[in-house]
Every structure is written in C-alpha cells, then in structure tokens.
Amino acid sequence: xxxxxxxxxxxxxxxxxxxxxxxxxxxxxxxxxxxxxxxxxxxxxxxxxxxxxxxxxxxxxxxxxxxxxxxxxxxxxxxxxxxxxxxxxxxxxxxxxxxxxxxxxxxxxxxxxxxxxxxxxxxxxxxxxxxxxxxxxxxxxxxxxxxxxxxxxxxxxxxxxxxxxxxxxxxxxxxxxxxxxxxxxxxxxxxxxxxxxxxxxxxxxxxxxxxxxxxxxxxxxxxxxxxxxxxxxxxxxxxxxxxxxxxxxxxxxxxxxxxxxxxxxxxxxxxxxxxxxxxxxxxxxxxxxxxxxxxxxxxxxxxxxxxxxxxxxxxxxxxxxxxxxxxxxxxxxxxxxxxxxxxxxxxxxxxxxxxxxxxxxxxxxxxxxxxxxxxxxxxx
Numbered sequence: 001x002x003x004x005x006x007x008x009x010x011x012x013x014x015x016x017x018x019x020x021x022x023x024x025x026x027x028x029x030x031x032x033x034x035x036x037x038x039x040x041x042x043x044x045x046x047x048x049x050x051x052x053x054x055x056x057x058x059x060x061x062x063x064x065x066x067x068x069x070x071x072x073x074x075x076x077x078x079x080x081x082x083x084x085x086x087x088x089x090x091x092x093x094x095x096x097x098x099x100x101x102x103x104x105x106x107x108x109x110x111x112x113x114x115x116x117x118x119x120x121x122x123x124x125x126x127x128x129x130x131x132x133x134x135x136x137x138x139x140x141x142x143x144x145x146x147x148x149x150x151x152x153x154x155x156x157x158x159x160x161x162x163x164x165x166x167x168x169x170x171x172x173x174x175x176x177x178x179x180x181x182x183x184x185x186x187x188x189x190x191x192x193x194x195x196x197x198x199x200x201x202x203x204x205x206x207x208x209x210x211x212x213x214x215x216x217x218x219x220x221x222x223x224x225x226x227x228x229x230x231x232x233x234x235x236x237x238x239x240x241x242x243x244x245x246x247x248x249x250x251x252x253x254x255x256x257x258x259x260x261x262x263x264x265x266x267x268x269x270x271x272x273x274x275x276x277x278x279x280x281x282x283x284x285x286x287x288x289x290x291x292x293x294x295x296x297x298x299x300x301x302x303x304x305x306x307x308x309x310x311x312x313x314x315x316x317x318x319x320x321x322x323x324x325x326x327x328x329x330x331x332x333x334x335x336x337x338x339x340x341x342x343x344x345x346x347x348x349x350x351x352x353x354x355x356x357x358x359x360x361x362x363x364x365x366x367x368x369x370x371x372x373x374x375x376x377x378x379x380x
Contacts, residue, residue: 011063014045024095025068034061034070035078036088043092047136053080093141101135101143109134110154118159120246127152163249164275167241171274175236179277180270182207183262206231207277210284211258214291217298225292232285237278253279328352328362 006015017025017037025037038061042050050056053075065072079085093099101109109131117130128148135142142148168176182205210228215221242250257265257280265273335351349355 006057006059011060015041015060015063017041017064017067020095024091030070031074031077032084032088033068034065034072034075035085036091037064037068038075039085039088040092040095043096043098047098047132048142049089049092096139098139098141101140101147105138105140106143106147106151109138109140110151110158113152113155114158114162118155119163120249122156122249122252124149124152124156127155131155160272163245164269164271167245167275167278168271170238170241171278172236176270176274178235179274179281182277183265183273205262207262210281210288214295217295217302219299222292222295222299225288225295229285229288229292232281232288235278235281237282237285241278242282250279250283254283328358 017040021037021040024040025033028036038056039049041060041064042056056075058072061075062072065074099105112134113127113131117127121127121130131148131152132142134140143151171179210232212228214225253276257276260276265276268276331351332348335347339347345356349359352358354361
C-alpha cells in the first residue's frame with residue numbers, strides 16, 4: 001500500500017534536530033553524519049530503529065539532509081550492518097535513556113501482559129500493540145519481531161492457564177465429572193459413547209444435541225429445546241461462573257469448544273477442557289432459553305391466528321343468507337303435493353337447487369338470525 005507523503009508540519013514536528021541532538025551530530029561527517037541523524041530522529045518518533053533503508057521516508061531524509069548539510073544521496077553509502085551502526089545505536093540509546101530488551105525485561109513484559117492485557121484481550125495483534133506501548137513507557141527498545149511473537153504467545157498462554165485454573169476451581173467435583181463425561185470415550189459419530197455422552201442406544205450424544213440448531217416452530221421442537229435446556233442445567237454450572245471474565249474471552253472459548261471435536265478436546269489439560277466446555281454450555285443455556293421464549297411467542301401467535309380464522313368462518317356462516325326463500329317454499333310445497341306418498345329424500349330434496357345442503361343452510365340462517373323481519377304477527 002502506498003505511503004502518504006509527509007507534509008511540512010509533520011516534518012518540522014518529528015524530523016527537526018534539536019540543540020542537544022545537533023551537538024551529537026556535529027562530530028560526524030558525510031554519510032555517517034546523515035545516517036546517525038536519521039536514525040536518531042526515527043528512534044525519537046517510533047521508539048525503535050528502522051529495520052532497513054526503505055522504512056525511512058524520502059522527504060524526511062531530504063529534510064534532515066538539509067539540516068546537517070549533507071546531500072541526501074550520501075545515505076546510500078551508509079553501512080547498516082557494521083560496527084559503525086552498532087556504535088551509533090548505542091549512542092542514541094544512551095542519549096534517549098533507552099536500553100536493549102534483556103532476558104529479565106522480556107520476563108517482566110510477559111508477566112505484565114499476562115496479568116493486565118491477555119486476561120481481557122486474546123487477539124495476538126492487539127496484545128502486541130500493548131507490548132510495544134509498554135516498551136515505550138519503560139524506555140525499552142522493542143525486541144525483534146520474532147521475539148515479540150514469543151513474548152506475546154507466552155503471555156497469552158500464561159493468562160489462559162491462570163483463567164482456566166480459576167474457572168475450574170469454581171466448579172464442584174460432580175460438575176467437573178459431568179463436563180468431562182461429555183467428551184469421554186468415543187467421538188460424537190460413534191454410537192457407543194458412555195459416561196453421560198448419550199441418553200440411549202439410538203440417541204445422539206448430549207454434547208452434539210446441545211450444539212444443534214432449533215427446528216421449525218412446532219410442539220416437537222419445543223420439547224426438544226426443553227430437553228436440551230434440562231441437559232445443560234443438569235451439569236450444575238454456577239450462575240456467576242464467568243462473572244469477572246471478559247465477555248469476548250468467554251465467547252472465544254465457546255467458539256473453540258463448538259468447532260473442536262471430542263477427540264481434540266480430550267487432548268487439552270483438564271482445566272482448559274472443562275473451561276471450554278463450560279463456556280459452551282453457559283452460552284448455549286442462554287441461547288436455548290431465548291429460543292424457547294421465541295418458540296412460545298410464535299406458538300401463541302399461531303394459536304391466535306387459527307382461532308381468529310375459525311371465528312371469522314363462523315361469523316361468515318352465521319350471516320350468510322339463503323336467497324330465493326319464497327321460490328324454495330313454493331317448490332317444496334308443489335313437490336310435496338304432487339307426490340304425497342314419497343319420502344323426503346326422494347321428493348323434497350331434489351325439488352330444491354342444492355338439495356339437502358340448501359335446506360340445511362336455510363335452517364342455519366333461521367336459527368342464527370331468528371324469524372324473517374319481513375312479516376310480523378300483529379295482535380288484533
């Protein structure tokens with residue numbers, strides 16, 4: 001990615017030689033003078049030396065070269081690997097009060113990161129940023145990139161060990177045994193898991209069942225989710241198990257436990273194995289509870305929708321009118337008089353369009369709405 005050129009304000013702020021720095025530079029000549037000056041200003045700004053010539057901005061080199069009255073092209077002949085550059089680095093460290101990172105410094109940095117950073121931040125790149133900032137605060141020249149990686153890795157491991165020991169110490173012996181049993185024996189795809197891994201000969205292992213996503217809204221899905229919730233709660237996790245652990249750390253543990261196979265989980269130390277699985281169970285308990293609430297709400301909505309539909313149908317039927325009542329009465333009377341010896345099904349029903357269904361609708365209308373409002377009996 002192309003670097004943004006430095007403007008004049010940045011050059012003046014970061015690359016101007018101060019009086020005491022000019023004194024350090026004054027005793028040197030040519031490429032040595034320019035090389036020392038740019039090393040000094042780079043170290044003052046970044047707290048470390050440039051790894052090579054390409055880290056030095058061209059406009060900054062030009063700006064410093066004008067101050068020391070040496071052509072910028074002279075920097076090409078500066079030796080970046082010999083005795084001279086090592087002597088220059090020692091001079092600059094002494095002038096700025098910095099020191100190289102010793103073994104003792106590395107151990108202290110590791111302890112600091114483990115106790116104050118890695119307990120809450122598990123991303124190596126962010127822990128590395130904190131490492132470089134701490135080096136600046138302590139006037140320690142940052143270690144090489146490879147050594148930085150080792151310090152960061154050691155801090156992350158130390159923090160994880162202390163955290164997992166703390167979490168496992170909060171669990172009862174019975175809870176630890178139940179958690180360990182989740183991945184004991186065969187893998188999830190083996191039918192013969194034992195020690196709490198299955199609920200029956202054909203049932204999936206408890207851990208696999210807990211990881212499963214919920215199905216569609218139905219009574220069966222709700223019963224399955226209740227079964228999961230009971231299985232998680234049967235482990236006996238304390239509610240405040242992760243109360244003082246950063247949420248993103250717990251989330252990271254849960255993610256590891258969700259993707260690692262039982263055989264892989266079994267390779268971890270017991271404290272780490274228990275912590276990873278406890279984080280998964282802790283998070284899944286909340287998710288399953290939320291799922292059950294959503295299922296219940298959806299079920300209630302479905303019941304309401306079905307009840308509303310049924311009532312609507314009943315109302316429509318109740319207010320449905322049978323048209324042509326006078327014609328129906330005439331046809332019924334005519335058919336009855338024409339064949340008085342016949343049965344209702346043979347004579348009456350065929351006389352009406354729609355047959356028996358029409359007559360049933362007529363009776364339903366009368367029962368629902370009462371007598372016709374057209375003709376009323378009046379007292380004489």
